[in-house]
Amino acid sequence: MQDAKEIGRSPMPSVDKALRAVMELAEAGVDGLALADLADRLSVNRSSLHATLRALRHRHFVDQDRATGHYVLGSSLLAAANLYYRNFDLRGALRPVLVRLAAELNEVFHLAILDGTDLLYLEKVESRRPIQPGTSIGHRLPALTTALGRAIVAATCRDIEDFRARFAGHLEPRTAAAPRTLDEEWVEIERAQRLGHARDVEHNIEGLTAVAVALRLNGSPAAAVSIVTLTPDFQASGEEYFANLLRERLAASLPAQLELETPRGEI
Amino acid sequence: MQDAKEIGRSPMPSVDKALRAVMELAEAGVDGLALADLADRLSVNRSSLHATLRALRHRHFVDQDRATGHYVLGSSLLAAANLYYRNFDLRGALRPVLVRLAAELNEVFHLAILDGTDLLYLEKVESRRPIQPGTSIGHRLPALTTALGRAIVAATCRDIEDFRARFAGHLEPRTAAAPRTLDEEWVEIERAQRLGHARDVEHNIEGLTAVAVALRLNGSPAAAVSIVTLTPDFQASGEEYFANLLRERLAASLPAQLELETPRGEI
DNA sequence: ATGGTCGTTCGGCAATGTACAACAGGTCCC
DNA sequence: GGGACCTGTTGTACATTGCCGAACGACCAT
CATH class of the missing domain: 1.10.10.10 (Winged helix-like DNA-binding domain superfamily/Winged helix DNA-binding domain)
Structure with a gap:
């Protein structure tokens, strides 16, 4: 209660x-x-x-x-x-990687964790583009309908019953394109489980598309990293391009305790 | 009042x-x-x-x-x-420099500003040594008897009258070696004005010695950077060695708004 | 069962924070 | 210069509010 x-x-x-x-x-x-x-x-x-x-x-x-x-x-x-260590470790470990990526690709990167049914932003590395998502470090958002949230949920939810139990009443679509029922949202989650990365095509902010991959901390899914692009750029390069980019670059410079979530691949 | x-x-x-x-x-x-x-x-x-x-x-x-x-x-x-920007600029600008220095020299570096008569630590980059000063970011300490505080005070105080007026009743020696009167403390301050850097030979923590230089932000003294060493190492290499090290390395990679405090050299 | 924790809830008394008004110190504009 | 506003700050009654002791359900260890 x-x-x-x-x-x-x-x-x-x-x-x-x-x-x-x-x-x-x-x-x-x-x-x-x-x-x-x-x-x-x-x-x-x-x-x-x-x-x-x-x-x-x-x-x-x-x-x-x-x-x-x-x-x-x-x-x-x-x-x-400064003594909020629980998150600071993650932040400190990933910040250099994200900064380098942002400098090379000129896109926005996020790091977030799941806290209950909320998504909590731990890091944001900005690009030099005029359009930026309005997120900021420490920001708290309902997890669903964001790529970051979906990536973590996909890594932690076994099946749709588990999903419904945890997120009933917590779906708050923020754009016209966002799923309006848990069943529709589950389609995105399940897709993320198969592919190993989650997407958010204007489900969160009009005009912006994000791709996210989950990270395991000491074996259990804990966080996610996302790249945010303008939707036209996303469509031009393709989802696979951004997903592979994230996976490859992260894999190359991840500390020992962290590992990338792997695709489940089953149909 | x-x-x-x-x-x-x-x-x-x-x-x-x-x-x-x-x-x-x-x-x-x-x-x-x-x-x-x-x-x-x-x-x-x-x-x-x-x-x-x-x-x-x-x-x-x-x-x-x-x-x-x-x-x-x-x-x-x-x-x-995260929105505590006033200091964050300084921190963000100097952190990479301090991290590199700490990695190369394996010593502890501090960045601090003066807030009233208090010293406020903005950054601490740790070494891999077993003995570390017990400071932490956001820590607040009476400015006097620390190298960082002396460096800033030396850059901002004209004469001893100015000094007395600002710090009467604010001298709180923390070790046996620390000066116990404002006159004795002024000797250290004046010395720092001449040489362009301040020292703290076990005036703050037993066994540790620090050397600090002040930084001017847009022309006015605002902050200081220090290197902390074990007293034996300090005596072996000599004060000048550490002072020159700090000055040269900082001068090489300082952003545009910042400049090193220069020695007054009189007498 | 029993004794010992823990986090939490309940109610009555008194301390406390609140609000309205007045104060001192500014700046602006006729 | 002197009014008309600002500001941040300080009193002073009233009643709202947070405080304390005690008791409750859970949990864990004997």
Whole structure:
């Protein structure tokens, strides 16, 4: 029961307000936000937000620009996130590979893991193209209808019953082309099992197509890497081209604990 | 007045408790902590901590391991810290250089900035030696008595009056060898101004010696890079050797906005 | 069974965060 | 120069809220 999505509304308003402030300041980036501006975005009164920010400042979770008075993220966040080792290993291991690939091919690469039914982006390496997917590191998305999610699901789900049990109610199509039922989605998953890579032809963002392969960490499927291209480029070079590219390049420079998921190949 | 260190104790206990929980979980790392264990470390009751953790979980600032029930850091921290751009530029620019240096020389390198009177570590590249300084990225330390701090202070302080005004009451010697008065500390600072690099001979950690040079970002002193060695190795090769090494290697691969602090050389 | 954990839930009291208003310090614009 | 706005910050009552002790169901080890 409580395994359901915990839709219960905010417990502990004061703490929740502090966390929302941190997230909003994160989006604001380097320039930070003025107190009044932040209060507007969170729909809270300035004075109570001021007290909250004082508490955050006390632990250096936010800092205040001496010149402008704007509030910006503090250093404790940097310190805390740096100890988020569980993912950092994966990130550290794959980042050099992805950076090199991105530089050579001028395409966007993603690294993500599955957390429950959510996809969690651990790394994004950008290209120099004008059109970029709106993802960012730490972003959380429903796993289905993305190539990354499909690749991991394909590697972890035995059959359609298993699939239905885990993802019933978790299909949230984001574009017109995306499957609208679990059965349609399963067709993509099963295809990914046979071929050893998953695709997402404008099922996630209009105009963009992605191909992803899953990675096994110490034998069990854990993560996936994807390449994102414009749909016309994808159709010109063909799905096999990108899939082979990913597999070959990754295989050549993968650390010991990691291995590529292999195609099951059965009809 | 309020520019003084805000020693006023914790405002907003509930928020402060949440932040302390996050910091404690950060130290715990991948394995996380059990609720009872965390409650002990924070000296709070389990039930009230449970409510706090629920609020943190709600925004994915912490997650709970399904198997063990242990609490671990969540993904929102990763997302938030990734937007801490102000420092990330420096980090991203210098990390490749430091990694290469560390690989070749098998020593520890640090990158830090000055935040008020505190030193803030932005990067640490480790060596393969058994003895490592206990610093970590995001760590915050009083600036004085470290080579990194001295290098930046030397670049930003004109004279001893300026120095006294900024650092009165902020000298916290951490080893027996460290200066115990501002006058003694100023001797090191002035020396750093003349030579163009700062040293720390067991003023910070027993057995370790560091040499640091300051960097100017768009013309104004902002950061410092240090190399940390065992004191015997330091004495064998000599201070000049390490200082020149740092200067030459950094100068060779510094991005456009950055430049090395130059020795003032007077007297 | 029994004692010992653990994570979690419940309720009553009191501490706490909230909101409205007023304050001090700016900048802008007649 | 002086008003009219901004801003960030500080009081002060009220009632909402988080705190604590105790009890609950699960689990694991005797």
